[in-house]
Each structure stands twice: as structure tokens, then as C-alpha cells.
Amino acid sequence: MTRKAEARDRILRAVIDTLAAQGFPATTARAIATTGGFAPGVIYYHFDDLDDLFLAAMRHSSDLRMARYLERTDHLDQAAEMLQTLRELYEEDIATGHIAAVQQLVAGAARSSGLAEGVRAEIDRWEEFTEQLIGRFLDGTPLALFIPKREVAMTILAFYLGLEMLAHLDGDRSKGAAIFDSAKRAAAMIDAFLPPADRD
Structure with a gap:
């Protein structure tokens, strides 16, 4: 990496940390x-x-996190295992400051149409990724008839950002853990509809 690239990365990291x-x-x-x-x-x-x-900074942080999500989830074919992995990735997002920084940029985008357009484009990228993950477990099952993937993806992202906002306000991150615990039942139900051995 060149000195210019190193300086640029240092600035971008400082933006995420400050946000x-x-x-x-x-x-x-x-x-x-x-x-x-x-x-x-x-x-x-x-x-x-x-x-x-x-x-x-948002693109840089999203690129790093997206690569990490792809690395950790690309081979998974069981909903319960996917949920556990997503829980671990969520904890990483908190530790790196990524989720807090994105939430702040979403809130700040209201003051600038240019900023809002760019932030929306990054959110769209995460919606598409989330929709693909959902499709991996719903497509070809009876659940696909009742669960709209795009809308569920949008709901998950809204939850993701909103949970960080609430945790920031009251300092209580146990709520996120409780929600992941509750989601285990839904993951088990999805796995029951399509056993891993039947997936091609």
C-alpha cells in the first residue's frame, strides 16, 4: 500500500471512530x-x-464488513448456524464501530441530498445481500409463499440500525442478545422445512 493510500485509510478509520x-x-x-x-x-x-x-468512509467500512460477512456466511446451509454466525458478526459490527457510524450517517443524511443519495445506495447494497441470505433458506420451501424476502430484508436492516440507536441511548445491549435468542425458534423451523441433505 502506498503512503497516500495509507493516509487515506487512516482518515477513513478516524471518521468511523469519531462518528x-x-x-x-x-x-x-x-x-x-x-x-x-x-x-x-x-x-x-x-x-x-x-x-x-x-x-x-461509509463505503470503506461497508466494503470491509461485507467481505467479512461473505467470508463467514458463504458456505452455510443451516438457518440455525447462519443465525449464530450473524450474531457473531453483529457483535463485530458493534466492536468496530461500523454499526454506530452507519446509524449516525443515516441520521445525518437528512441535511444533505447528496449525502442521502450515497447513504441510500449503501443501504440498498446491504438490503440486496440480506435478501439473498433470506432466499437461500426460503426459496423452494412452503415458507417462500408467505414471506416477502425484500420486505423482510428491509425490516431486518431497520431493526439492525434501530437496535444500535436504542442501545446507545440506554447503554443496554442485552436486548439484542434476547432478540437473537428468540430468533432461534424461527431458525429451527426453517431448518425443519428443508433439511440440509435435501438442498442442491
Whole structure:
């Protein structure tokens, strides 16, 4: 990696860390620079403005997390195992600051049509990925007749972002764990409809 690429990655990481720790309104060029340990002017050498920087940071973080999700889920063919893996990935999203940063960017996008368009495009990418995961377990089963994959994918993402917002407000992350625990029953039901041995 070149020095320019390393500097760019350092800035993007600082954006995610600042958004996660301080929220969108406080994520100024100065705050980002303080987090990353560089001069504010460095930002504008690599990016046109803050909206350009925010979108680049969201794409960068999403690319890293999407690669991780694909790596961990690509071979799974049992709903219960998939649920456990998604639970572990969700915990990673929390630890890396990704989910908090995305939630802050979604909230902040209301002030800028350009930012909103870019954030929406990234959310769409996650909706498509989630829909594909759902289809892996519903397609070819009786459940596919009753469960709309796209709408369920949108609901899951809304839950994903909303849960982080509520956890940030009250500091209680046990709610997420409780929801994953409850989802185990649904995963077991899906596995019962289509045993792994029958999947081609």
C-alpha cells in the first residue's frame, strides 16, 4: 500500500471512530483530525468536502464488513448456524464501530441530498445481500409463499440500525442478545422445512 493510500485509510478509520464515539453533529474536520492524529488540512488533500469524506468512509467500512460477512456466511446451509454466525458478526459490527457510524450517517443524511443519495445506495447494497441470505433458506420451501424476502430484508436492516440507536441511548445491549435468542425458534423451523441433505 502506498503512503497516500495509507493516509487515506487512516482518515477513513478516524471518521468511523469519531462518528461512533461522538455522533454526526460533532464529527467535524477538527474532531476527525484529533481522533486520527493528523492536521485538519490533510482531509481536504484527499477529499473534496465532508460529504465526500463521509460517503467514502461509509463505503470503506461497508466494503470491509461485507467481505467479512461473505467470508463467514458463504458456505452455510443451516438457518440455525447462519443465525449464530450473524450474531457473531453483529457483535463485530458493534466492536468496530461500523454499526454506530452507519446509524449516525443515516441520521445525518437528512441535511444533505447528496449525502442521502450515497447513504441510500449503501443501504440498498446491504438490503440486496440480506435478501439473498433470506432466499437461500426460503426459496423452494412452503415458507417462500408467505414471506416477502425484500420486505423482510428491509425490516431486518431497520431493526439492525434501530437496535444500535436504542442501545446507545440506554447503554443496554442485552436486548439484542434476547432478540437473537428468540430468533432461534424461527431458525429451527426453517431448518425443519428443508433439511440440509435435501438442498442442491
